[in-house]
Amino acid sequence: xxxxxxxxxxxxxxxxxxxxxxxxxxxxxxxxxxxxxxxxxxxxxxxxxxxxxxxxxxxxxxxxxxxxxxxxxxxxxxxxxxxxxxxxxxxxxxxxxxxxxxxxxxxxxxxxxxxxxxxxxxxxxxxxxxxxxxxxxxxxxxxxxxxxxxxxxxxxxxxxxxxxxxxxxxxxxxxxxxxxxxxxxxxxxxxxxxxxxxxxxxxxxxxxxxxxxxxxxxxxxxxxxxxxxxxxxxxxxxxxxxxxxxxxxxxxxxxxxxxxxxxxxxxxxxxxxxxxxxxxxxxxxxxxxxxxxxxxxxxxxxxxxxxxxxxxxxxxxxxxxxxxxxxxxxxxxxxxxxxxxxxxxxxxxxxxxxxxxxxxxxxxxxxxxxxxxxxxxxxxxxxxxxxxxxxxxxxxxxxxxxxxxxxxxxxxxxxxxxx
Numbered sequence: 001x002x003x004x005x006x007x008x009x010x011x012x013x014x015x016x017x018x019x020x021x022x023x024x025x026x027x028x029x030x031x032x033x034x035x036x037x038x039x040x041x042x043x044x045x046x047x048x049x050x051x052x053x054x055x056x057x058x059x060x061x062x063x064x065x066x067x068x069x070x071x072x073x074x075x076x077x078x079x080x081x082x083x084x085x086x087x088x089x090x091x092x093x094x095x096x097x098x099x100x101x102x103x104x105x106x107x108x109x110x111x112x113x114x115x116x117x118x119x120x121x122x123x124x125x126x127x128x129x130x131x132x133x134x135x136x137x138x139x140x141x142x143x144x145x146x147x148x149x150x151x152x153x154x155x156x157x158x159x160x161x162x163x164x165x166x167x168x169x170x171x172x173x174x175x176x177x178x179x180x181x182x183x184x185x186x187x188x189x190x191x192x193x194x195x196x197x198x199x200x201x202x203x204x205x206x207x208x209x210x211x212x213x214x215x216x217x218x219x220x221x222x223x224x225x226x227x228x229x230x231x232x233x234x235x236x237x238x239x240x241x242x243x244x245x246x247x248x249x250x251x252x253x254x255x256x257x258x259x260x261x262x263x264x265x266x267x268x269x270x271x272x273x274x275x276x277x278x279x280x281x282x283x284x285x286x287x288x289x290x291x292x293x294x295x296x297x298x299x300x301x302x303x304x305x306x307x308x309x310x311x312x313x314x315x316x317x318x319x320x321x322x323x324x325x326x327x328x329x330x331x332x333x334x335x336x337x338x339x340x341x342x343x344x345x346x347x348x349x350x351x352x353x354x355x356x357x358x359x360x361x362x363x364x365x366x367x368x369x370x371x372x373x374x375x376x377x378x379x380x381x382x383x384x385x386x387x388x389x390x391x392x393x394x395x396x397x398x399x400x401x402x403x404x405x406x407x408x409x410x411x412x413x414x415x416x417x418x419x
Contacts, residue, residue: 028064036085037069038077040092053091054080109159116161120170130171133162182212182223183250189214192252193259194225195291196243196268196275198234206230208242222362236267236275244282254282263294292369293359306410384415 030041030048042051042058050059050069054077063069074081119133146154186192195211212225228242247254260279262268268275276288321331359369383394387408392398398407
């Protein structure tokens with residue numbers, strides 16, 4: 001009756017189970033006598049694999065026994081059963097010779113590799129498509145070398161790896177190497193400053209551009225840090241999240257950041273959800289500055305009302321002419337009939353803003369920019385003095401006209417506004 005009685009089982013009671021035995025696998029080694037059965041060895045000493053010199057098939061290490069090797073020979077190569085070891089030795093030597101010849105043909109010399117990287121660097125710097133190497137550079141090099149050195153030298157040019165995919169890999173390799181060098185310098189310097197700006201590319205995607213400055217061997221150097229795509233919006237939270245994730249991925253901390261420069265946009269300077277307020281939660285000691293170039297560009301847009309109205313009308317005319325190709329062609333025809341000096345619209349000012357250009361560059365800093373701004377202010381004071389004296393030598397086009405007091409007063413007012 002006991003077998004029909006259901007007894008309660010204590011689930012908490014530990015049930016003793018026998019320990020599992022560890023299975024040890026013995027690695028079989030190759031023996032020279034296995035060549036009599038048509039097998040050589042490949043792989044390393046930790047895991048040698050039997051390799052058939054007839055068909056090239058590789059077996060597992062467990063098959064490294066005479067019985068399994070003979071079974072392979074009898075089932076797949078029965079016509080070679082009566083062959084002696086000399087026959088299989090010749091097959092093995094032939095296979096090794098072919099492999100060596102193939103390695104020699106495929107192997108690229110160090111000079112060819114160096115030339116390939118140099119060409120890839122030039123393609124990247126000039127921002128040309130990767131296919132230009134196969135379509136233009138390589139054929140041009142072949143013709144030049146053929147003319148100067150002959151056909152034999154031309155064949156050497158063909159060994160240079162300049163395919164589309166190769167150039168792409170070369171550029172990626174150099175980019176990764178440069179990025180790693182910058183990161184190594186950052187980790188060694190222990191302190192760095194960032195310049196952050198958001199821009200839109202030609203495809204309409206928002207890109208976050210970040211530059212970094214650090215101290216290396218008692219010198220302040222500047223390098224490009226990263227360019228990250230902002231997935232959706234360009235709020236301060238999005239900018240902070242993208243930059244924070246990148247710093248974590250490269251093992252850098254906000255504690256080592258001592259300064260951040262931005263363009264002063266609301267998404268950057270917002271007191272609640274702005275980029276700066278979110279960074280302060282990570283490191284409250286970071287110094288925030290407004291970019292000199294952005295401030296100079298904002299001041300340069302300041303014009304008196306009369307000149308601003310004229311500029312607005314000029315912009316409307318330019319937009320109207322450039323709106324359609326037909327209008328541009330008609331405008332070009334009119335300029336040719338009038339014997340004008342230019343036959344096309346110039347979309348930029350003929351007088352370059354030397355101050356803005358001089359404030360840009362790798363070695364530029366707040367001290368040198370301040371000196372250039374102070375020098376420009378002194379130049380404005382000199383211009384104002386000359387205009388009050390009726391001297392318009394610095395404005396050559398206006399000097400050709402009969403300038404009345406109203407024009408002179410507008411110029412003086414504009415100069416005063418710039419100061």
